[in-house]
Amino acid sequence: MDRLGRNRNDDRQQTGNAPSDDLERRVEHRTYELQEMHRHTLQVEKLRALSRFSASVAHELNNPLQGMLTVLGGLQRRAELSDEDRQLLEAALGEGRRMRQLLRSLQEFARPSAGRQVVMDVQATLDGLLLMLAPDLERAGIAVRRDDSTDLPRILADTDRIVLVFESLVVNAIEACQGRGGTLTVTTRRQGDRVSVALTDTGVGMDEAEQAQIFQPFYTTKPAVKGTGLGLPVSHGIVRSHGGEIQVHSRPGQRATFTVLLPVRGSAVEEGTGD
Template sequence: SATGKMAASMAHEFNNPIYGIHNVLEKILRRVKLGVNNRRFVKLAIQECDRITGLIRKILDFHSPSPENKERMDVHEAIEDMVLLVQNSFKERNIRVVKEFAVDLPCIEAVPDQFKQVILNLLQNAGEAIPKRGGTVTLITSVLENNVQIQIKDTGAGISKEVMKNIFDPFFSTKVAVKGTGLGLSVSYGIIKKHHGEIMVDSFPGRGTTFTLFLPIKQETPVALPRRA
């Protein structure tokens, strides 16, 4: 689309000077004798360049997703891989991970990197929603008709109905921290839709949040959710 091309063009324009600044700072760090505080400031500037580069990459990924080279995937193995990435930060914040995995869960057909990105995004969101005193993130898998169902529940602050209306919109974020870009859930939504799946959120302030993924066991059969009574 025209919007996608414009976003990609702008992202590349930003990326070039950031890359140059990053290289200059790296050379200063290697070649110039700096005091402890000045070295710290230069390292901080390099980290901020890396953070901007990461945001640019997210923008490019959002508008130009990777090719759909789907493979048969073990859902539990992919989830375990992503739990490993967050376990240190979860441990520091006293967040416990509970796994309620279905026995003999069928494999799904998915682009591995994209599916793992969705799981990681939801795990990070769950962790960030939990207060400093700690809490629990529960991972549940099951089979619902012809779909694999994955639930990620947290005991965090919950989300209001007003916020939930826009939660999958690009650049919409409930995070007050600077690191929140508002792209994670939107990208996740797009990935799940590309896999003929569905993503739903159920939340209430003070009671935590549950994100539920539905992915077809066979890609040629799009998800058809049962009607709620």
């Protein structure tokens, strides 16, 4: 009887603890939600401050920077320079283009899209972008490989903004391979009703913790002098605004692949593929 009594008391104690345990879990969950809301509020305030600052910076710096790039580009094409001077000129141009890309990222981060979408040839866009960035890729010792689909449909997109996405990913690849050279493989495919563009570099790669945060504003794996933590979050927002997504797969010390998936958006766009 004593044993039976003890068992009943134990059952009552366990039953009595159940509501308390449930309340504790609910309190912990609500506490976590409040902490996340607080972090989100702080982040929103940071973004608002950045928007005001970036609009001012971009306006003041963009025009003189473009003038400098034009002058330096003219010297590169026309001036007779020694090998050492030409290397210095190419370095200056590369840094100027990197600054221009940063300013474009700041502008994009600060303002909503105008929503102008046109029929876009993704492969032709990549051709032009890689040609523009060829000096930077060559200087970093990066060979470009193309693996293009032969039947890739054109898409409906805001071309300027999608170019910004691809440019940001190529610049990231260049920086990931800095000092070690490597290969950048650009692969285009159709996946159902979407177009896939994968950029794979053989750079330093990322671990799982870095991949989990890579699209968060202000997070960067780069040195403070180079990284602002804006390029990938901006790109992520642009792609999402098009109804697409960016995926990342990486191994530390080996490679990183960023895959941009964009919707074709309708048969009317596909009919123009063969033009």
